[in-house]
Amino acid sequence: MGALPQIKATTRPDARTVHLSPAQRRRLLDQAANAAPDTARSLNLGPHEKLVPKDVIQDADGTVHTRYERTYAGLPVIGGDLVVHQRHGAHTVTYATKAKLTLPTTTAKVPAATAKKSALSKATAKGTRRAGSHSAPRQVVWMMSGRPKLAWETVVTGVQQDGSPSERHVVTDAASGTTLENSEHVESAQGNSLYSGQVTIGSTLQDDGTYALIDPAHGGHRTLDSSVNSNGVLFTADNDVWGDGTVANPQTAAVDAAYGAQTTWDFYNDRFGRNGIADDGRGSSSRVHYESQQGVPLANANWQDGCFCMSYGDGADGQHPVTSLDIAAHEMTHGVTSSTAGLGDFGESPGLNEAISDMMAAAVEFYADNPNDVPDYTMAELDNLHGDGKPIRYMDRPSKAGISSVGYAPLDYWTPQAKSQEPHMVAGVGDHFFYLLAEGSGQKTINGVNYDSPTYDKLPVAGIGRSGAADVVYRALTVYMTSTTDYAGARTATLQAAADLYGSQSSAYEAVANAWAAVNVGNRFVNHIAVEPPPTEPVAVGQPVSRQFSASSTRPGPLTYSAEELPKGLSINHTTGLITGTPKKAGDYKTVIAIRDAAGDTRKLAFTWTSLESGGHxxxxxxxxxxxxxxxxxxxxxxxxxxxxxxxxxxxxxxxxxxxxxxxxxxxxxxxxxxxxxxxxxxxxxxxxxxxxxxxxxxxxxxxxxxxxxxxxxxxxxxxxxxxxxxxxxxxxxx
Missing domain, CATH: 2.60.120.260 (Galactose-binding domain-like)
Incomplete structure (x- = not known):
């Protein structure tokens, strides 16, 4: 399968995101809070529902996208978030779920003490060690499955198997006592650095004449030594030269972490006008050489909402700090996702969360273009995380990573089982989509690395460039995704983002759809026409048939449908594509359905349509x-x-x-x-x-x-x- 030339994607000026100062952002959020009751009424929400603004984005054309959390009778609603897109007095809405929010009662049958006991047991069973610390259960409404349920949410803390801090959220049905969710919320994955060479990082001269790794240009980001204690101690020194490029010097890993944090901040700021992880100008912190409070060393890296920080371990052998640029960008992007779409821990959302962190990690690498860490489409290729010298993920063909410790290989393509598999394995679907959208399919060499990316439908895909791909994903994440978004929802969100950025009739729009089709999510455009999978299961003599063929085109105007050799007794509506009638004769028919758009483009579907004998006995x-x-x-x-x-x-x-x-x-x-x-x-x-x-x-x-x-x-x-x-x-x- 040969490679197609890359598509030139030119962003529409009115679709750019406007940079908001902290004061402007706060003002828009305050306006949204004041208008929240009217907004709730306009959306026909129930009398017990209220909207609480979480985030806001403004486009150059004046469109304002306000992200709301929801409450019901004062209770937080998990999975009830929505985004209101307001433009020139009209609005559209993106919902995490459209299910009606109503409960017969807000009185729990299961006591809080019972829920707490169950949560501690469930957390331990899922691998949280020393799960003794916990928050008091809070009453919530659970909507992640699309059906509202009164529930208790208990946050249990402890230590994960790899030494990472554990913050496990256990949701218990308040009526039956069954566990609705049991998910981990700690996301795993001039200085002389270990991986990026000699770099410039931010520091602060203190009153006593020493220097501290506090970066004033990036929200006051702090780099901490967690080998002393799990909370970390600020790195300080008598001079402003940090690390020596070797593992033996504890400052070296701190240089990598500080460099990764500032580079990721600069990427989001330069590319999207984002002012820090939460877009509020606040810096995070990085903890290197991390050991838990129980003295368990961390082998991996993670992001944690609770401390607004990244924690970096020193690898499986304690000699390879997991602080390379793509790891830092990956973990910080978990923070961006948490501050925006808030992708949840249900179904495919955790895998999509991991994939988006991989996507943006690759984008940050190419943005930095550091010769010591040559940009590529692999993850952790420098960290030797598993001790075998290999990357942990390959975006062009995820399954190349092989069988992981959880017993699965990353998915190249979507399958129905994706909703129940380990998130890092499910991330392969999104990683593969992003690579194809950025670079296209087929053989190619990028920065000296050979790639050969296949497609599910064996058809080639043309890329739109890595900048275009990152633009589409970022807008989809921050404007259209919600806590319940799965891969089908991500396709919808990225197509809407592409329509905003490039127009719904653009080649870039089609490329987004085709990159998803190449990983078995949704339909491909051929000759500018996309067709829903045709309902071609057999028909039967004497049994009325109603089968709908549905298609769309990126070209304006109506579609027309025609058919050759339908089963005898059936006919097609040339305007709607609906096939109706009653089959009169059994047999195999070599049917061809042709769809034609107003511009004259035609797409044909050929298949054998069987009419079964039905009668007698x-x-x-x-x-x-x-x-x-x-x-x-x-x-x-x-x-x-x-x-x-x-x-x-x-x-x-x-x-x-x-x-x-x-x-x-x-x-x-x-x-x-x-x-x-x-x-x-x-x-x-x-x-x-x-x-x-x-x-x-x-x-x-x-x-x-x-x-x-x-x-x-x-x-x-x-x-x-x-x-x-x-x-x-x-x-x-x-x-």
Whole structure:
């Protein structure tokens, strides 16, 4: 697969983010707070809901993007955040969830003491050692799964297995006592430096004539020695030359950390006008040679919201400080993400969080262009983090990193299992997207490093340049992503960002979509037309069909649809793409669907469409129906032929998929409305992801001819609400 030439992406001037001074930012936040009741009413929020402004961004054209947290009856709502985009008196909204926020009561059945005891136990089970310190449980509303639940949130602190500080948030259902979340909130991942050569860093001359590693040009960032105690002691010296470039000198790692902090600050400020991690001018701190309060040395690095700081260990062997530039940029970007979208700890969001930190770490490396740390698309290639001299992540082909300690390799492409896998492995999907968006697919050499990035659909991708890719991701993160954003949501957010920056008819917009399609997220543009996956499962003779073909184009104007060799009895609406009718003849049809836009571009889809025989003693409906969570699906089946009653041994064959197919309840509904139980709830609690069974029921009291229905009711318990909905794939009756 050859490489395509890179796309020249020119940013629209009115889409630039305006730099706000701290006073301007505070004024906009105060205005949003004063207007919050009116804003809540305009969004049709309930009487118990209130909005609390968290962040604000202003564009050159005057558009203001205000990010709000939500409360319900005074309780914080986890997963209820939203962003209001206000432009010239009109507004649009990006929601973490659109589910209605209402609770039958705010009185907990489970006492706080019970929730606290459970939280301590759950934290220990997940690897938090010495989990004795904790906050008092606070009552919250849990919305991360899209369904509001009254809950307790307990923050348990201790030490992780690798020596990192642990700050585990355990959320307990206040009605049932089940654990809704158990997530770690400490994000793991002139001086002579170890990795970046001789660099200039900020310091402060103190009253006693000594120097301290306090950087006045970067919010007062402080670099601390944590080999003394876990909180760290400020590095001071009699002269203003720090470190000697060797591991033996404790100051050397401090130089790397200070250099990484200032370079990352400068990147965000120069590129996006961002004034520090939280955009408030406040500097963070860096703790090097970190050891926990219990004396456990840290091998890795992490960001921690609680101390607004980075902590850096000295590697697995204690001789390789994990302080290279990309590690520093990665950890500080966790802080940026926390201050903006607040990507949560549910589903794919943690993996996306890690990926965005990798993306911006690469962007910072290229921004710095340091000859001692040559910019590339790998992570921690200088730190020897695992003691094997290899990077921990490869963005062009993430799986090259091999099997990790958690038993998985990073994902090259999205799969449905991404929501349940380890976040650093799931980050591979986003890393790969960013590389493809920046550089494109195929073989190439960048700064002496050879890359050969594949694509899921085996089609080439043209990149828009690393600056363009970083612009798109940053705007998506800070303007359109929320705490619940997954990879599908990230695609939506980055496409909206690309539309803002370059226009929705631009090549850059298409490149964003195609880079996502290349990692198996969403649809690709071919000839400027993108098509939803066509519903091409078989049809059946005598069973009415309604199948929608949906497409979009980056060119203005309507689309038209045409079809060749549809199953006999079907036709397509040339304006809407809806295929309807009743198949009249069984067979395999070599169908071609053509979509044409107003500019004359055409995209064709060719496939074999099977029409099944249905009649006599055997009738089948092969159309797929979604089974919504805690709801039901009904699929009709028209039976024709001789009148009379159905047999006492009617065969009902069912094919469906669901993570817990055993929790599905199946009923057959006769033409007269009689309900015949087919399958009860169960058996067992072990997940059975598919069901392919034939059941025998007594239908002898029901007339055979007419419309039968199969009803599948989802009986999945609420504790499994995060799983994807299932599908009734097909069913049949044999008389």
């Amino acid at each position: 055997f009738f089948v409906n092969p159309s797929t129906y979604l089974i919504p969570f805690e709801s039901k699906a009904e699929s009709p089946l028209i039976v024709q032929g001789k009148p009379g009653h159905a047999p006492s041994d009617l065969k009902v064959a069912v094919d469906l998929d669901h993570q817990f197919s055993n929790f599905m309840i199946i009923d057959l509904i006769g033409p007269d409305g009689t309900v015949i139980p087919v399958k009860p709830w169960g058996p067992g609690w072990e997940p059975l992801p598919e069901l392919h069974e034939t059941y025998t029921v007594d239908a002898s009291a029901i007339t055979k001819v007419g419309t039968w229905k199969l009803r599948v009711t989802d009986g999945t318990p609420g504790i499994y609400s995060s799983w994807d909905p299932g599908h009734l794939q097909r069913w049949s009756l044999t008389f």
